[in-house]
Each structure stands twice: as structure tokens, then as C-alpha cells.
Amino acid sequence: MSFDHLPYRPCAGFMLVNAEGLVFVGQRIDPSAHGFWQMPQGGIDKGEDVRDAALRELAEEIGVGPDKVEVIAQTAQPICYDLPPELQGRVWKGKYRGQEQHWFLGRFLGEDADIDLAAHNPPEFNEWRWIEPEQLPALIIPFKRAVYEAVLAEFRGLI
Template identity: 40%
Template sequence: MSEEKRYRPNVAAIILSAKYPEKVEFFIASRNDVAGAWQFPQGGIDEGESPREALFRELKEEIGTDEIEIIAEYPGWVSYDFPKMIAKKMYPYDGQKQKYFLVRLKPGAKINLKTKEPEFIEYKFVPYHKIFRYITYFKRPIYKKVLEYFRKEGYI
């Protein structure tokens, strides 16, 4: 009998620039602990915290602002397993179970990666067709699934 996998509850933000909907460009950031690993901001959901509360907290902690408007929420949870190189660091979890939000930066919102505990060293806004040139390999299937949902729903 196989042991059941343990997934860390997590929230992820697909951030569109303040130029949305006139211009659709996505925020991606490069992690400071894995060279060349680009991703959307994400983070764990604390005990007793709702996914929406975690979303705002994580954005403030990771990119220095929670000045966003929620456009849409992915209807379910998606999960992925950590690759071996990350699994040891994330023990006792085997992967993450994520709730995705599509958000827009409010006009005038200031991104600041030099937070109390920086996770990213660089960020950029890219059009949809360039996202997967940057995103780290093990997150691509989840990102494709979630982004395709938001495309089909007419948000992007």
C-alpha cells in the first residue's frame, strides 16, 4: 500500500499589469535561491487563513505591494509534486496544492522586491506568448492549465 502524498496549501497570483485590459502583460519574477527559475508569486496558506487573505499577505511579503484588484479565481485547486532538488527543502510536503487568482495591479502600485525576506531578485512583465520561455520546467503544466482556463473564460 502506498503512502498518501502530503500537499502544502498554497496560493498563487497571476498578476497583470495596471495597463490591463488594454494591454495584457504578466508579472514573472526570478527566484533568488534557484538560478533562472522564474515564476508567479505564491506562498503558503497559514492555519486559519483564507486563500484570499493569504493572497494579499503573500503579495505584500514577496513583491512589496498588495495593491491589486482580483479579476477572477480558478474554480478548483491544482497540485504538483516537488522535483527531487526541492523536495528535501520542503519536507514534510511532497508538493503543493494551489488556489490561483488572476489579479491586476492597481494604477500607481509600486513593486519592491527588497522585502523583509526577499524571494526574488528580478521581475519583468511579459506577453502571454513569452511566459513559457522563462517559467521553470516543473510549473509549466500547472501554469498552462490555469492560464488556458482564464483564456477560455475571456479574461486574457
Template identity: 40%
Template sequence: MIDVDGYRPNVGIVLLNADGRLFWARRINRDGWQFPQGGMRSDETPLEAMYRELEEETGLAPEHVEVVAATRGWLRYKLPQRYVRHHQHPTCIGQKQVWFLLKLVSDEASLRLDACDKPEFDIWRWVDFWYPAAHVVNFKRQVYERALRHFAPLVEGLCRVELGNAPPREDGDPTPDEPRHGWRAA
């Protein structure tokens, strides 16, 4: 489903643990790391799409999380020209997203990256709050920063941590925890 402006409706998920750290996962067979996200179906609300994507990409069900907040309206990013499929109609030039902040209320053992037939991620880790804004692919960076800026005051209140302002994108960024492999025996 692509809107008249060429944007695909999508949801993004910022998953928070009790320490104020965020779930960060690596795309299968790629070097790219990102938050869970995915397209909305034409018959879904953003909340319904978020729960579906959450389960498909992390194995978490609604009882494993608490919805803390969502961004208002759409946050948009354009795809680089090399990713635009000009031969498809309608042509998708980017994504428009509603972002959700979720708090993990279950044990992290509930996370299963192999919960669906075609897993999106192969490993994951917890990272400092501003880490994703500095390390996501460039074309998604502005949307990540906007979503995290929106959620930062809520996270500070929930987790009783001080996050400060978004850090500059430099090598001095915090180092994430060791990766965890997503494959668990069924």
C-alpha cells in the same frame, strides 16, 4: 501545513498590467523565474494568503490591485524526487494551489521586491501572456498552463487583446521586456 496526501496548500499570483502583460520575477540567487506564490497558513483563507504573499513578494497592497478571478479547486504539481525532504514528517511531495488573476491598478512604481526582510526575487519584468508557461521550471509547467488557460478569456476581455492558444514550447517564444531591478531605496 501538509495535507494527508502530502501536498502543501499554496496560492499563486498572476499579476496583469493594462497591456495584458504579466509580472515575471527571478528568484534571488537562482536562475529560476516564476510568478509570485507561497504557502498558506493554517488560519488563512486562500484570499488572505494571496494578499499576504503579494505584499511580501512584490510590495503591493490590496489597494494596488483588483482581484479579477481565481481558479476553482486546487491545481497540483509534484516535486521532483531531489526536492522531496524524506526526513521531514509529514513529507511534502508537492503543492496544491489556488491561482489568482490580479490587475495592477496603481503605477508600477508601487512594486517593491524588498518589501520584506527576506526578499524572494531580485529582478522582474513584464512578459507576454503565454511566456511563463513555456519558461517556468518543468515540474510547474502543467499548473502554469492550466491557470493561464483558465484566465486567458478574462484577460482578452479586460485588455482587449487576442492571446491565441498557448504556444508550443520552442525557441520561437516571445522575448520578454528588459528586466527591472527590484531594489529601490526606502
């Protein structure tokens, strides 16, 4: 069965970098993605501005409010990915074929103690760390790897 007729789910993501140029990643609690790490991201509510959605997701998922972030850039275009066949029709109540993601780059102005994985109920991540940007594609679930490579390519010179 083909899901190509379905729309993409609107999504916003945030590449948070610290003063040393390292990128925040959290390890997913979701059993289907266990062992994989990702940057904060999530759906855009109807009528919500994409930048506001990215900042909201950052606050919800890791407890970092807009006062602790300097937004540096946004991807020139949204980046889309399709779910793998085994997830199509199951994720997001079967309403979407994948996601159309708007990514933002921001400098973390806070301290590590400001990061709170319990800010989201239930939590999305069970642990977090700062990594070298080049490590990102190897840590993400494979079907999102091309997205992370594109985000990294666009933001690399600004990190």
C-alpha cells in the same frame, strides 16, 4: 523511496496583469531555481482564507498591497504538482510531496514604482518584468510548467 503518502502543501498564487495585459514575473534568487521566473506565490497559513493568503503573498513578495489590485478571478479548482524525486524529502522539511495551489488573477492598479522586491526579507526575487502571458510556461522551473499552463488556460480569456 516514495513520498506519495505525504499531503500537498496548501499554497496561493497570484497572476498580476497590468493595463496592457502583460503578466508580472520575478526571477528567483534561490540558487536551486536561479534563472527561472515565477509569479508571486506562497504557503497558506493554518486557518487563513486562500484569497487573503494570495493578497498577503503579493504584498510580502513584491510590495503590492490590496489597494493596488482588483481581483478578477480564482481558479475553479486548486492545481497540484509533485516535487521531482531529487527534491522530495528535502523541501519544506520533508513534510509535503508537492503543492496544492489556489491561483488568483488580478489587475494591477498601481504604477511600476509601486513594485518593491525588497518588501520581503530576505527578498525572493532579484529582478522583475512584465511579459506576454504565453511566455509564462517557458520561464517557470520545468516541474511547475503544467501548473502555469493550467492557470494560463483558465485565465487567458479574462486577461
